[in-house]
Amino acid sequence: MIDFELLPSTKMALKGTHGLAAGLFRKIARYYDDHEHEKVQELYDMVENMAKATPKEKKKEEGKEEKPKPAIPMEPSVAGVVTAEEMAWGDAGIMLCFPLAGLGNAAIQAVGTPEQKARLGGKFTAMAITEPGAGSDTAAITTTAKLDPDTNEWIINGEKIFITSGDRCESVVVWATLDKSMGRAAIKSFVVEKGTPGMTVTKVEDKLGIRASDTASILFEDSRIPYDNILGSPEVKEKKKGLGGAMATFDATRPGVAAMAIGVARAALEFTKEQLEAEGYTFPYNLGQHQLNAVQRDVLEMEANLEVARLLVWRASSMMDKGIRNSLEASMSKAKAGRAATLVTQKCVDVLGSKAYSCDWLLEKWMRDCKINDIFEGTGQIQMLIIARNILGFGRDRLK
Numbered sequence: 591m592i593d594f595e596l597l598p599s600t601k602m603a604l605k606g607t608h609g610l611a612a613g614l615f616r617k618i619a620r621y622y623d624d625h626e627h628e629k630v631q632e633l634y635d636m637v638e639n640m641a642k643a644t645p646k647e648k649k650k651e652e653g654k655e656e657k658p659k660p661a662i663p664m665e666p667s668v669a670g671v672v673t674a675e676e677m678a679w680g681d682a683g684i685m686l687c688f689p690l691a692g693l694g695n696a697a698i699q700a701v702g703t704p705e706q707k708a709r710l711g712g713k714f715t716a717m718a719i720t721e722p723g724a725g726s727d728t729a730a731i732t733t734t735a736k737l738d739p740d741t742n743e744w745i746i747n748g749e750k751i752f753i754t755s756g757d758r759c760e761s762v763v764v765w766a767t768l769d770k771s772m773g774r775a776a777i778k779s780f781v782v783e784k785g786t787p788g789m790t791v792t793k794v795e796d797k798l799g800i801r802a803s804d805t806a807s808i809l810f811e812d813s814r815i816p817y818d819n820i821l822g823s824p825e826v827k828e829k830k831k832g833l834g835g836a837m838a839t840f841d842a843t844r845p846g847v848a849a850m851a852i853g854v855a856r857a858a859l860e861f862t863k864e865q866l867e868a869e870g871y872t873f874p875y876n877l878g879q880h881q882l883n884a885v886q887r888d889v890l891e892m893e894a895n896l897e898v899a900r901l902l903v904w905r906a907s908s909m910m911d912k913g914i915r916n917s918l919e920a921s922m923s924k925a926k927a928g929r930a931a932t933l934v935t936q937k938c939v940d941v942l943g944s945k946a947y948s949c950d951w952l953l954e955k956w957m958r959d960c961k962i963n964d965i966f967e968g969t970g971q972i973q974m975l976i977i978a979r980n981i982l983g984f985g986r987d988r989l990k
């Protein structure tokens with residue numbers, strides 16, 4: 591059955607998220623764009639206040655402990671992407687700073703054991719794949735993880751670059767190889783907590799967009815971590831097999847990044863329509879009108895592109911919620927959303943002219959913020975490769 595209706599619980603949560611995006615993110619967006627390396631303190635204060643609000647222990651002491659509520663239907667992945675779209679509508683850079691919403695958190699949720707989710711899932715966790723010699727070609731990573739049989743610890747060595755929240759996070763999911771000669775099958779992911787000896791943040795980038803979010807390089811020199819911090823099995827099954835459990839994290843994170851792109855582009859399009867309406871354009875279109883003018887046609891095309899992208903994102907996420915493999919759909923959603931959002935934000939600037947180029951409005955910032963969605967978590971070109979391989983049934987050897 592095809593059903594595009596969100597669950598009532600998701601709709602209700604979305605209202606709260608919209609309030610946060612409009613009431614906080616939008617208001618501080620320009621400030622943190624101008625002050626790139628400043629920590630978004632408002633978020634930390636908010637999370638702290640939420641934790642203080644109704645501590646379980648206090649309720650217990652007062653004899654007001656809540657009775658267990660009846661189970662309500664949940665759609666965690668769909669709820670996650672609609673939340674991501676709404677937050678990014680407020681501000682994408684600030685959204686990425688949200689404690690516990692790191693890409694590494696999604697990885698732990700996607701491939702961690704229940705014990706790992708409980709032990710490691712409560713920390714703001716970044717995701718470190720990219721290296722100086724390994725971007726799109728993740729199989730080329732050279733960071734190593736070696737087991738010390740005497741202490742039963744993994745020893746991590748290598749350099750990771752361009753890590754979102756790499757400076758401000760509390761831990762990092764690091765992709766490393768157990769045995770370079772075994773290729774992709776030997777690449778595993780490991781959770782390394784900040785403060786681990788030998789782990790150093792060596793650089794924080796100055797960027798084009800999402801400037802509220804920090805992007806850092808991290809060096810690992812003989813960093814020792816507990817054996818149980820490997821996500822998934824340490825077994826290296828066979829040559830040429832996919833990146834084991836590590837790759838499954840992309841299926842979880844790509845629809846979220848796609849939703850983020852849609853949120854930024856929706857912000858730009860809504861703003862553009864408001865400005866156009868103030869100039870006398872009508873949306874929806876005047877029924878008496880026999881022909882659309884060029885601007886109205888542009889707006890229609892942008893709306894259609896975002897809606898297509900959104901439906902692809904919802905499909906990829908709803909498949910995750912149903913436990914259906916979604917690698918193809920996740921890549922489709924990211925390829926479409928990344929491209930559509932880049933085009934939409936650029937077109938909005940085109941349509942509104944020179945005022946849109948000025949920093950008086952957030953539109954120029956949305957155009958800058960948007961571009962990243964076509965780069966991280968796999969570029970647009972790489973998504974197209976994955977889609978083609980899946981549809982044609984070709985392996986990496988036939989389609990590079």
Ligand SMILES: Cc1cc2nc3c(=O)[nH]c(=O)nc-3n(C[C@H](O)[C@H](O)[C@H](O)COP(=O)(O)OP(=O)(O)OC[C@H]3O[C@@H](n4cnc5c(N)ncnc54)[C@H](O)[C@@H]3O)c2cc1C
Binds near residue numbers: 693726967990
């Ligand atoms: C702000 C920011 C945040 C980031 N956050 C993270 C993060 O949290 N964690 C992380 O691990 N990484 C992160 N990255 C890194 C990002 O994922 C990589 O930059 C991306 O994967 C591309 O790698 P590359 O820059 O080395 O480009 P390259 O791989 O060198 O690619 C350069 C160009 O060639 C194209 N190309 C490459 N191979 C092919 C091919 N086979 N066919 C067709 N075209 C191809 C690419 O699409 C691209 O256009 C971030 C990057 C930025 C800018």
